Amino acid sequence: MRRWILLAGLLVVTFSVHAAPDARVLLKQSDHSRGGGLPGIIWEIRLATREGEKQGEPQRLRVKAITDASVAVTLSPPRFQGAKLLQVGRNMWLTKPGLSKPIPISPRQRMSGQAANGDIAATNYANDYDAEWVGEEVLNGEPCYILALHALHKRTTYDRVRYWVSAPRQVGVRAEFYSLSGKLIKSAAFEYGNHVEYRGRRIPFISRMTIRDALIDSETVMEFGEVTVQGIPAFEFDIGQTQ
Amino acid sequence: MISKKWAASMLCVIFAANAAQATEWRGDWDGDLYGYVDELRPRGDGILNPENRIARFIRHSSRIEMRLNLRAATRDWRLALRPIGALQWDAGKRTEDLYLSRWQLSRPLSQTWHVRAGRELLTWGVAQFRSPANPFYFDNGRSKPTRELTGMDVMTLAWVPNVRGSIAVTRLMGRGHDEEPGAWRNGHLIRGELRGDTWAGGGLWAKQPGEAFFAGLYLQCNFGDEVLLYGEAGSSRPRQTLPSTHDLTQPFVIEDAPTRHGSMLLGAAYTLDNGQNLAVEYLHFGQGFSAAKSAAYAVRASTAPTTAAQAFNEGPLLLNRDYLHLVWQGNPMEAMGYWRLMLSHNLVDSGSEAAVYSEIALGSRASGFALVVLPVGNARQEFSALLTGSLTLGLKLAL
Numbered sequence: 001m002r003r004w005i006l007l008a009g010l011l012v013v014t015f016s017v018h019a020a021p022d023a024r025v026l027l028k029q030s031d032h033s034r035g036g037g038l039p040g041i042i043w044e045i046r047l048a049t050r051e052g053e054k055q056g057e058p059q060r061l062r063v064k065a066i067t068d069a070s071v072a073v074t075l076s077p078p079r080f081q082g083a084k085l086l087q088v089g090r091n092m093w094l095t096k097p098g099l100s101k102p103i104p105i106s107p108r109q110r111m112s113g114q115a116a117n118g119d120i121a122a123t124n125y126a127n128d129y130d131a132e133w134v135g136e137e138v139l140n141g142e143p144c145y146i147l148a149l150h151a152l153h154k155r156t157t158y159d160r161v162r163y164w165v166s167a168p169r170q171v172g173v174r175a176e177f178y179s180l181s182g183k184l185i186k187s188a189a190f191e192y193g194n195h196v197e198y199r200g201r202r203i204p205f206i207s208r209m210t211i212r213d214a215l216i217d218s219e220t221v222m223e224f225g226e227v228t229v230q231g232i233p234a235f236e237f238d239i240g241q242t243q
Numbered sequence: 244m245i246s247k248k249w250a251a252s253m254l255c256v257i258f259a260a261n262a263a264q265a266t267e268w269r270g271d272w273d274g275d276l277y278g279y280v281d282e283l284r285p286r287g288d289g290i291l292n293p294e295n296r297i298a299r300f301i302r303h304s305s306r307i308e309m310r311l312n313l314r315a316a317t318r319d320w321r322l323a324l325r326p327i328g329a330l331q332w333d334a335g336k337r338t339e340d341l342y343l344s345r346w347q348l349s350r351p352l353s354q355t356w357h358v359r360a361g362r363e364l365l366t367w368g369v370a371q372f373r374s375p376a377n378p379f380y381f382d383n384g385r386s387k388p389t390r391e392l393t394g395m396d397v398m399t400l401a402w403v404p405n406v407r408g409s410i411a412v413t414r415l416m417g418r419g420h421d422e423e424p425g426a427w428r429n430g431h432l433i434r435g436e437l438r439g440d441t442w443a444g445g446g447l448w449a450k451q452p453g454e455a456f457f458a459g460l461y462l463q464c465n466f467g468d469e470v471l472l473y474g475e476a477g478s479s480r481p482r483q484t485l486p487s488t489h490d491l492t493q494p495f496v497i498e499d500a501p502t503r504h505g506s507m508l509l510g511a512a513y514t515l516d517n518g519q520n521l522a523v524e525y526l527h528f529g530q531g532f533s534a535a536k537s538a539a540y541a542v543r544a545s546t547a548p549t550t551a552a553q554a555f556n557e558g559p560l561l562l563n564r565d566y567l568h569l570v571w572q573g574n575p576m577e578a579m580g581y582w583r584l585m586l587s588h589n590l591v592d593s594g595s596e597a598a599v600y601s602e603i604a605l606g607s608r609a610s611g612f613a614l615v616v617l618p619v620g621n622a623r624q625e626f627s628a629l630l631t632g633s634l635t636l637g638l639k640l641a642l
């Protein structure tokens with residue numbers, strides 16, 4: 001009898017663990033596959049935009065990012081080669097070869113298409129959002145946890161995010177981004193064709209992010225390649241050095 | 244052109260670095276080819292430049308300019324060079340110029356210490372109209388986007404413990420390509436910066452032998468995604484100035500060791516949903532003249548060509564004390580083009596200057612640009628004292 005009670009208790013515990021995963025741990029784990037929580041990340045991004053039938057000019061960037069700073073250097077189109085977007089906290093500056101001094105950039109002055117400036121940097125949702133498990137859903141045949149994320153501070157790119165995290169792979173596969181008023185702004189899908197070595201483990205790493213506007217027929221595709229995980233000294237993000 | 248001593252030092256350091264490390268240098272480059280024409284309309288009835296006899300502005304000039312960015316790096320060393328080669332035709336007369344506008348050789352000494360030497364652009368702060376927190380580039384060139392601002396010859400030791408702050412100690416070797424005899428030679432600059440989540444700022448102290456020190460402060464604060472408030476302030480005592488007294492019987496006298504002056508700029512910028520940006524700046528320039536002194540300056544300058552020449556050559560960086568500057572600009576991140584409307588208003592003599600700059604993409608490598616400057620006022624007002632207008636038209640080709 002005692003054995004049956006113990007077994008029943010274990011089942012209840014197992015079910016409740018399955019039903020309500022630790023949202024914070026899950027979020028932190030999924031951040032690793034998008035560059036968050038790593039000592040530093042260097043990657044190349046190919047950015048393509050489409051608005052209706054109109055294709056935008058493709059861009060290529062090399063990005064260095066740590067927890068709260070990033071610098072993105074434009075590699076193409078040739079007209080913009082050498083332009084740098086530096087972000088420290090919520091502050092952003094743009095420099096270009098020949099420009100007399102860095103120009104401050106508002107988050108409203110986006111790079112291209114639907115990609116916010118924050119989308120090119122490493123994702124640190126665990127640092128920026130409070131996470132709450134709100135359900136489960138099967139996406140493309142894969143069971144996913146659904147997390148509701150609420151911004152912890154004002155320097156986040158989005159106020160609220162609904163985030164689907166794959167249960168077996170522990171990576172974010174879909175996101176919906178909402179304004180403070182609760183209006184859906186855009187949605188994104190993530191693919192993980194890259195892999196990186198981190199703390200002796202080979203972890204899946206983001207290879208493609210497709211962002212769609214919620215109101216108009218507009219899409220931005222970011223492809224991530226040449227990914228390297230390594231510590232990056234702070235002077236790489238010093239505005240005096242970036243000129 | 245870079246001095247022989249500097250070039251030799253640079254080559255020695257590179258050679259030593261290469262020999263010591265026996266690692267390969269990997270390099271890349273990019274550059275722009277500019278071709279543009281400038282049309283200036285000097286004021287015929289000007290007080291400071293009567294019939295263009297003093298300044299001798301070239302009415303029509305054309306220029307072809309190649310601006311290259313060469314980069315090479317090993318695991319630790321980084322070298323960046325920005326050579327400029329230019330051909331200019333002024334009223335049919337051709338001149339050539341080849342110089343290093345900027346260069347930098349740098350390497351980290353540790354995770355937090357960093358050393359660099361070169362010809363660097365020492366600019367900071369957000370101010371667009373003028374930069375009162377900067378002793379080297381008071382006019383930071385933002386109002387003329389085609390202008391190439393050249394660097395200062397410097398050696399710098401920087402401590403950057405994290406992304407939130409840094410301190411840099413700089414030995415100033417000279418003015419760089421824009422060499423003025425003795426200017427900033429053997430000087431020092433100490434600059435510290437701090438960056439918060441939504442703000443950034445810094446302070447600096449600069450000194451050259453035999454001169455009074457310069458102290459400056461700059462700060463910018465974001466309020467939400469839309470609003471940016473910023474300010475710059477500086478305190479300096481220039482070596483010489485040309486003061487203006489109310490007594491018109493007194494000639495111009497260049498004064499040594501005048502009193503210390505403070506200048507400050509306050510600015511506010513608002514970014515619209517579409518990325519366009521509106522900015523307003525107020526500048527109080529401590530060395531500038533009041534309305535009475537400004538009027539006396541114009542009257543005294545008009546008495547004879549010699550006084551006009553003196554006023555033209557020795558006058559302060561800006562003539563008057565108080566200015567308003569308005570900017571409405573497109574999104575600088577926009578790939579297909581950029582435009583900028585600027586209106587500067589002199590609050591002392593009520594003169595103004597309007598300017599429009601526009602750059603349009605003509606392909607993945609080419610863009611066209613135009614700059615129109617239209618002073619509004621008479622010969623006794625600062626913005627309209629020398630020119631009645633100017634036009635720059637050009638093409639830029641990414642190499």
